[in-house]
Amino acid sequence: MKLVFAGTPEVAVPALDALLAAERHEVAAVVTRPDAPAGRGRRLAASPVAERAEEEGIEILRPAHPRDPEFQERLREIAPDCCPVVAYGALLPRPALDIPAHGWVNLHFSLLPAWRGAAPVQHAVLAGDELTGASTFRIEEGLDSGPVFGVVTEEIRPTDTSGDLLTRLALAGAGLLVATMDGIEDGSLHAVPQPAEGVSHAPKISVTDARIDWTAPALRVDRVVRGCAPAPGAWTLFRGERLKLVHAAPAPEVGDLAPGEVRAGKKSVHVGTGSHAVELVWVQPQGKKPMRAADWARGVRVAPAERLDS
Known part of the structure; x- marks a missing residue:
């Protein structure tokens, strides 16, 4: 399939690499967040996904927001079959969702419907979960509520930090995303609606949330x-x-x-x-x-x- 990959941070790069290596698919372009200030000098820097795409000579789309008409027009010109997404960082409006024939498919780092939201790995560790994983699902206008194509599971070790766990999930999830693209292409994979039970939410962890309460156990x-x-x-x-x-x-x-x-x-x-x-x-x-x-x-x-x- 012809793909347009959407992602921004370092955690999205393993999935991009896996898709680039997949013989059955062509990554025609990437969508990422605009360059942002970084480092002590606060100079504008490209996202890790943009840097990786530039190395491969892939077209890079950096819309201020995916509702921008120019971005949507360029996406129609590319005419992707599907748009895989990993930690892109912006909500997708309905007109953009409707452009690829097979929609936008997100790799989310939890076992949906658990931990919908921006910080699923952090919340799994904070909650003391013993098992988590990654899910691929078709993006709808709701928050991580779309039907699921597939999952992989990952044990949470007693000493895992969120960074440790996310590194493993990024690698395992990359393989899941490629397998999902394969299944969509050959028609062997169909998305299943998420159950109504077991929904939990994972909002972004704030600096205030990270303050230690020494009276806690x-x-x-x-x-x-x-x-x-x-x-x-x-x-x-x-x-x-x-x-x-x-x-x-x-x-x-x-x-x-x-x-x-x-x-x-x-x-x-x-x-x-x-x-x-x-x-x-x-x-x-x-x-x-x-x-x-x-x-x-x-x-x-x-x-x-x-x-x-x-």
């Missing part, structure tokens, strides 16, 4: 640290400044610490929670690079019984 603190890694990053306050928690781990053997109370040893740093302690492994002080928590504690000279978020 250690299990919850661990999930917030892992679920918010690498972005937006779990955080707390120390002496009035933000301290990002890059890596932490439950430490059930350590007790007698009040919520938020810090105990710094030569090689370890523990903090009390609403249950047992957690060990801080890597932290990032405000304005500095990530460092080992023990090095941070020595540098700031944590006082006895001093607390985080106070």
Whole structure:
């Protein structure tokens, strides 16, 4: 089939690569978000998908919004059979949805109807799910509500961060997306409506959501640290400044610490929670690079019984 691929961030690149390598399909163009400020200099930079497409000499469409008439006209000229989508980042209006003969097919990183929305992987980790996956579905005007073509499953490991899990899902999902395109082309695959039961939503995680509540149980603190890694990053306050928690781990053997109370040893740093302690492994002080928590504690000279978020 002739395809126009829509995607923006790095997580979409494995799917684009898989489609480029598929002999049965031709990626005629990509649709991605416009260049955006990036890095410390805040210079305009192309999206990872745009960079990959440029390497392959593929036409790149960067509409300010997919409702733009010029974009829709160019899409009609290309006349794609289908438009596979991975993390494009903009809602598609009905006129655009109607252009490809087989519609727009999204690769979503959850087992739909669970975790519809912008942050399915983060919410799966935050909720303590043991199993997740990826789904391909035909895009409709509702939020991730269209009929499903196929799924792959992925175990959530006890130490997984959202970044770890998303990396694995991006690779497994790339294969699923190619298989979905194959099945649509030869007529062997038909989308099935999502069940009405089991719907959950995964809105974008805000910086406020990523703040640690030290009165919560250690299990919850661990999930917030892992679920918010690498972005937006779990955080707390120390002496009035933000301290990002890059890596932490439950430490059930350590007790007698009040919520938020810090105990710094030569090689370890523990903090009390609403249950047992957690060990801080890597932290990032405000304005500095990530460092080992023990090095941070020595540098700031944590006082006895001093607390985080106070």
